[in-house]
Amino acid sequence: MRIVVVGDVLLDVDVQGEATRLCPDAPVPVVDVARTRRRAGGAGLVARMLVEDGHAVTLVTVMSDDDSRLPLERALAGVRVVAGPSGARTPVKTRVQAGQQAVVRVDEGCEPAPVPAVTPAMLAAIRQAGAIVVADYGRGLARNEELRELLGELADDVPIVWDPHPAGAEPVAGVAVVTPNLAEARKFAGTAGATAPTGHAGELASELLRQWSSRAVLVTMGAQGATLVSRRNPEPLVLPAPRTAVSDPCGAGDRLAASLAVRLLEGHSVPDAAVLAVHDAAEFLGRGGVGALQERPAAVRRPSEAAALAAAVRADGGTVVATGGCFDLLHAGHVRALAAARAMGDCLVVCLNSDASVRRLKGEQRPIMNQQDRMELLLALECVDAVEIFDEDTPEKCLAGFRPDVWVKGGDYDGERLPEAALVESWGGRCETVPYHPARSTTGLADALAKVS
Known part of the structure; x- marks a missing residue:
């Protein structure tokens, strides 16, 4: 059955090189660029991960008609995309790295965006879903009332994994699992969670479960794993992560949300799906994270x-x-x-x-x-x-x-x-x-x- 990814797409640009001298105009490093790579970010990254795993995937999103659209479409090659107009610039995040050291990140088009409209084709694609991942990156799509109404109608019959964003929308009631990281959970819980330490993740998850009326909340904690609270099991369940050497944590949350959707579609219970998803995310980081995704040999053909x-x-x-x-x-x-x-x-x-x-x-x-x-x-x-x-x-x-x-x-x-x-x-x-x-x-x-x- 088809997995539908709903959310905002970004264009991520990785600029890699070496810095051996300072700029004569200011005390900043000069980076001699060795390579520049462009990849789909946000909901686009989730969709690409699932396609590379061989799943039937549809990405439902909105896109601009600016100069960044073409490289973004190229980065989404092989992904079935159903897109409406965004009404805003394509968000572009450029990371400059010298050797193994991050130098700067430059953001373009990341200013607040209006809530975009959804097209009949977008809604029709969502109705075909066997499982749904909402990858909210704060660009407004998850705030669209017509979209939210449809997701609310489907929540009883289709497993929905909602990956929230601090600048995004609250999940619709009844979704299967919401996956904030610890910092996001503190923010969403308000003043009660503002200073909560890692050990209080269960309390944060319980508060958010009540606040969001979801079926479960999985608070992710990086190397410490995750904590799950659900309606069926209100006692916090701590899920440790395997020990993994991590060079770049980028994409771990996307990998976890994607894996959760796959496991729920396969028929696993939420606790079992969460355990497997935590291990999948750790394995993903151990293989090099998004760097390994984009460096896959061109000769390896993804399933169409x-x-x-x-x-x-x-x-x-x-x-x-x-x-x-x-x-x-x-x-x-x-x-x-x-x-x-x-x-x-x-x-x-x-x-x-x-x-x-x-x-x-x-x-x-x-x-x-x-x-x-x-x-x-x-x-x-x-x-x-x-x-x-x-x-x-x-x-x-x-x-x-x-x-x-x-x-x-x-x-x-x-x-x-x-x-x-x-x-x-x-x-x-x-x-x-x-x-x-x-x-x-x-x-x-x-x-x-x-x-x-």
Whole structure:
């Protein structure tokens, strides 16, 4: 089942080099930069962790249209993203490091942001969740009332892990687990917790459990592990962390929240899931934390969204259906064909031509909508379970990645052997056609729009 990560995304930039001299203008080190790496932060980091572990993941977030969007989208390659407009700049956090010593962190676009709107596609993606992680980084998305209402409705049936932020929103009532660190717990508990030592983490957790009306609160304490208090077990449960050599603690909280969601989705109780998550976070830091994530060899290919979905469906004895196309200006003919294809099995993957692929096939004036918008519209349809974007002129390579049981094309191919037939049949699949609606086409719609523009 799918894990949905909801929250704010950041662009983290790591600048690494050496400092061997001082600047002549001021007594500050001069860093000779050896490398610069850009990675997704915030909710984007949680989603990337889960995708690299092979889980079917959707990231529901908001994004800007500024210059930082492109590197952020590149950092999220391989993650299914359903995004609305943020109404604010992309937050960028740049860490400069000389050798093993942090020199400075430069923040851009981190000023208070307005509460963004949510789109129907964002809400539809959340409704598909088997488990949810809310990664609140204080940028306003978790304050959206429409989003909060939906999360509140789902809390009884879907395990929700809420990772709070000091500048963020309070969790909605009924979520499975809230995961503040000790400093956050002190802040959220108010004056009663302002000076509470580590040994009082249980008291803080109990106060926050009452305050938030969640099912459990897990206060994390770094190397000392975590303390869990829940409605079923109101006595504090101390969960020690394994001894781990830590060079960079960045991302530990994200790893813990992601692991909690996975364990709850697997059916573990909250105490058992918490024990496993604490160990997972320690193991993550022991492997090098986020540095190890970004340094994974390029030759190691992460499981695709479609591959993860196909594996899960087949494990339940289901049938994987796929179809493909440009889907430029989605119209009624597309929707009917997609619905008919979905009815042939237990999930539907759409192989979508990238912008570059569409240009080669249809000319420089196409596509009318970019690939991100086309993907978002497709994912908003109840009959579509996943979208795989491919850059080639034909979808053979894309299909080989998840090997659908049924490959579906429109009825305009009726009577012809489909171009992909030999490939699909090579792994025991079959090809089908669905009714074609000639009165409805993207070209006809584009021509009509040109006349009224």
